Amino acid sequence: MQIIIVAAHAQNRVIGRNNELVWHLPRDFKHFKEITVGHPIIMGRKTFESLGKPLPNRTSIIITRDAHYQQEGCIVVHSLKEAIAEAKKLDDQIYIIGGAEIYKQALPYTQKMYLTEVKAFPEGDAYFPEFSKTDWQETARHSYYKDEKNEYDFDFVTWERKDNIAHI
Numbered sequence: 001m002q003i004i005i006v007a008a009h010a011q012n013r014v015i016g017r018n019n020e021l022v023w024h025l026p027r028d029f030k031h032f033k034e035i036t037v038g039h040p041i042i043m044g045r046k047t048f049e050s051l052g053k054p055l056p057n058r059t060s061i062i063i064t065r066d067a068h069y070q071q072e073g074c075i076v077v078h079s080l081k082e083a084i085a086e087a088k089k090l091d092d093q094i095y096i097i098g099g100a101e102i103y104k105q106a107l108p109y110t111q112k113m114y115l116t117e118v119k120a121f122p123e124g125d126a127y128f129p130e131f132s133k134t135d136w137q138e139t140a141r142h143s144y145y146k147d148e149k150n151e152y153d154f155d156f157v158t159w160e161r162k163d164n165i166a167h168i
């Protein structure tokens with residue numbers, strides 16, 4: 001089983017503000033879709049509400065502390081551990097798609113990260129967690145430049161954990 005984080009963060013680590021993204025990058029949406037389609041995606045309740053509906057062709061697993069929370073077409077769980085247990089029943093590739101709280105909790109158990117580095121310093125209130133370059137190795141980087149549809153330059157970066165993965 002492999003736990004994989006997918007996120008887009010700015011140069012100041014911002015990933016969102018007021019429960020929304022802070023950029024319009026359709027090329028990054030396409031990349032996100034290519035990576036996650038066909039796999040279970042784990043997210044915090046706030047990220048689900050920011051998306052507004054389950055993403056097609058992926059099983060959405062939502063983490064909340066609210067025992068009564070329900071969303072049609074989604075699996076609702078009450079801890080990261082439970083989310084991973086549910087995802088494992090479906091696939092051996094499990095994607096963590098945010099937000100800040102869930103990235104932070106999942107990072108110690110994550111083997112691989114697909115991070116979009118957005119070349120901007122926006123204001124925000126949600127951040128991607130710091131991670132140690134001692135534990136992680138950059139294995140791929142592809143640069144893209146802003147155009148009429150994508151408002152910032154960005155890089156698609158792949159990170160792989162060197163060793164010492166924690167087990168959940």
Ligand SMILES: NC(=O)c1ccc[n+]([C@@H]2O[C@H](COP(=O)([O-])OP(=O)(O)OC[C@H]3O[C@@H](n4cnc5c(N)ncnc54)[C@H](OP(=O)(O)O)[C@@H]3O)[C@@H](O)[C@H]2O)c1
Nearest residue numbers: 007008016019020044045046047064065098099100101102
């Ligand atoms: N740029 C990106 O790649 C990206 C990706 C995803 C999200 N985002 C942004 O990130 C922001 C949202 O992040 P966030 O940190 O505010 O929220 P979040 O991580 O999406 O969700 C937080 C919620 O998850 C639940 N939760 C967290 N830990 C839990 C645990 N251990 N057990 C049970 N439930 C748990 C709680 O839900 P309850 O309150 O219901 O109990 C908590 O309020 C938004 O601005 C969004 O646009 C950006």
